[in-house]
Amino acid sequence: MLTEQQVRQFHDEGYLFLPETFNDDEVAVLKSEAEAIYRQQRPEVWREKSGAPRTAFAAHLYNEAHGLLARHPRMIRPVEQLFGEPVYMHQYKINAKAAFTGDVWQWHQDYGTWARDDGMPEPRAMNIAIFLDEVMPINGPLMLVPRSHTLGVLAAEHDTATTSYPLWTLDEATVTKLVEAGGIVAPTGKAGGLLMFHGNLVHGSAGNITPYPRKIVYLTLNAVSNYIRKPTRPEWIAHTDFAPIVPTDEGALTRYAQRFRQAAE
Amino acid sequence: MLTEQQVRQFHDEGYLFLPETFNDDEVAVLKSEAEAIYRQQRPEVWREKSGAPRTAFAAHLYNEAHGLLARHPRMIRPVEQLFGEPVYMHQYKINAKAAFTGDVWQWHQDYGTWARDDGMPEPRAMNIAIFLDEVMPINGPLMLVPRSHTLGVLAAEHDTATTSYPLWTLDEATVTKLVEAGGIVAPTGKAGGLLMFHGNLVHGSAGNITPYPRKIVYLTLNAVSNYIRKPTRPEWIAHTDFAPIVPTDEGALTRYAQRFRQAAE
Numbered sequence: 258m259l260t261e262q263q264v265r266q267f268h269d270e271g272y273l274f275l276p277e278t279f280n281d282d283e284v285a286v287l288k289s290e291a292e293a294i295y296r297q298q299r300p301e302v303w304r305e306k307s308g309a310p311r312t313a314f315a316a317h318l319y320n321e322a323h324g325l326l327a328r329h330p331r332m333i334r335p336v337e338q339l340f341g342e343p344v345y346m347h348q349y350k351i352n353a354k355a356a357f358t359g360d361v362w363q364w365h366q367d368y369g370t371w372a373r374d375d376g377m378p379e380p381r382a383m384n385i386a387i388f389l390d391e392v393m394p395i396n397g398p399l400m401l402v403p404r405s406h407t408l409g410v411l412a413a414e415h416d417t418a419t420t421s422y423p424l425w426t427l428d429e430a431t432v433t434k435l436v437e438a439g440g441i442v443a444p445t446g447k448a449g450g451l452l453m454f455h456g457n458l459v460h461g462s463a464g465n466i467t468p469y470p471r472k473i474v475y476l477t478l479n480a481v482s483n484y485i486r487k488p489t490r491p492e493w494i495a496h497t498d499f500a501p502i503v504p505t506d507e508g509a510l511t512r513y514a515q516r517f518r519q520a521a522e
Numbered sequence: 523m524l525t526e527q528q529v530r531q532f533h534d535e536g537y538l539f540l541p542e543t544f545n546d547d548e549v550a551v552l553k554s555e556a557e558a559i560y561r562q563q564r565p566e567v568w569r570e571k572s573g574a575p576r577t578a579f580a581a582h583l584y585n586e587a588h589g590l591l592a593r594h595p596r597m598i599r600p601v602e603q604l605f606g607e608p609v610y611m612h613q614y615k616i617n618a619k620a621a622f623t624g625d626v627w628q629w630h631q632d633y634g635t636w637a638r639d640d641g642m643p644e645p646r647a648m649n650i651a652i653f654l655d656e657v658m659p660i661n662g663p664l665m666l667v668p669r670s671h672t673l674g675v676l677a678a679e680h681d682t683a684t685t686s687y688p689l690w691t692l693d694e695a696t697v698t699k700l701v702e703a704g705g706i707v708a709p710t711g712k713a714g715g716l717l718m719f720h721g722n723l724v725h726g727s728a729g730n731i732t733p734y735p736r737k738i739v740y741l742t743l744n745a746v747s748n749y750i751r752k753p754t755r756p757e758w759i760a761h762t763d764f765a766p767i768v769p770t771d772e773g774a775l776t777r778y779a780q781r782f783r784q785a786a787e
Contacts, residue, residue: 356698361729397728400660400731429622429733436734441660461731463660463728463731464626466626466726468697468698
């Protein structure tokens with residue numbers, strides 16, 4: 258459970274960072290499986306202009322370890338607590354931000370896309386990033402603009418050129434104003450950290466030219482009553498299975514990870 | 523004068539960071555003049571693909587404040603001390619790393635270019651970065667690979683595509699090996715800091731998508747006896763005036779900056 262102070266911080270600042278939420282064993286199996294997924298040729302795996310993997314969508318539906326993470330109580334319970342109701346998986350992806358070639362994500366809000374492309378009624382969906390590699394200041398951390406979630410959906414332009422993924426991005430004047438008010442935070446830390454933030458929080462990330470990859474699981478939990486009304490994107494990008502997630506028991510992923518480690522030894 | 527420990531650190535690690543070397547008045551005039559220079563249309567001012575200013579070469583020759591910085595004893599004396607002889611200005615530029623659009627500089631060594639393009643006999647020239655804006659982890663700081671200066675000139679490829687400036691860049695396998703040995707440092711701090719590093723130290727910088735510009739003066743002081751033998755680049759990129767720099771008195775830039783401030787008030 259989140260403390261009162263954490264709940265208040267989420268509502269005030271628009272984000273909450275929970276370092277070391279998953280242990281080394283759990284991270285090891287999730288990371289190893291992510292790399293195996295990236296080697297697959299399938300429509301859910303998108304690549305950078307360079308050919309390096311960028312994103313693997315819906316990995317929780319075709320990979321057991323990621324399936325266990327997607328129902329993990331350490332993640333599901335706090336979000337249920339904040340929304341006051343059960344949640345379902347709106348989107349699940351593993352973002353690579355590859356070493357040397359990891360591409361930029363321009364400043365944007367996610368709820369803009371969910372509203373326009375998926376018909377999501379309200380911004381009652383939570384973005385969650387789970388670090389599979391150490392996130393450092395120099396390998397393209399997510400940058401958030403605190404308090405920018407309080408202003409609703411901001412005007413945005415559809416950018417299909419800058420990056421490999423079409424995005425509704427904000428203009429420089431808007432971002433400058435928001436940053437003057439709220440600054441920028443870039444939570445960093447070892448693999449296993451969990452960052453959650455509001456669907457209207459403005460965020461982006463710079464490119465990565467270091468030899469350190471920065472893989473994260475980046476998923477969205479939507480309040481069940483806020484299910485999407487007008488899906489236009491493929492099922493594996495914006496899911497239409499609105500059944501409430503039933504969390505696993507606390508130790509399910511841990512046990513799976515330990516079996517994985519023992520098998521490798 | 524540098525302490526014995528600073529001299530040792532330079533030789534061991536390949537760099538030395540001297541925070542807050544120039545005061546607020548001095549920074550203010552250098553920065554204001556840099557912005558005025560960027561507004562000029564002249565061959566020495568290069569731009570990003572977006573049109574934003576990227577680099578202004580040879581500004582010390584056509585701007586009085588930058589002319590005073592180029593002869594400043596706080597910068598010249600330590601470099602003379604390390605080389606044991608007088609120095610001259612090999613290159614002087616103001617790099618913009620503009621807000622939102624600041625471009626990447628791939629991993630490279632500078633001495634490779636000086637040797638190949640300018641006929642510089644030895645890596646006895648010092649790179650110096652003087653911060654005109656606050657350098658933060660998130661606005662594209664210079665990243666250095668400590669100890670990489672001890673390996674001489676590494677094999678490199680001429681990259682004319684990635685960035686707006688042709689560079690001899692290192693491949694990923696080489697950079698990975700160097701970083702495994704030495705790590706990466708990215709000195710940050712308020713405007714006025716001075717970073718000096720060896721001509722063979724491997725360095726690069728990521729793009730800047732924040733609203734915070736990261737202007738630095740980036741100059742090269744060459745030992746006079748190491749003057750370039752085969753210039754092939756324009757005089758304003760690789761100077762051929764090999765006369766030893768005669769430092770100004772300690773207060774010359776300070777007095778200029780104070781007059782500038784008083785005139786503006």
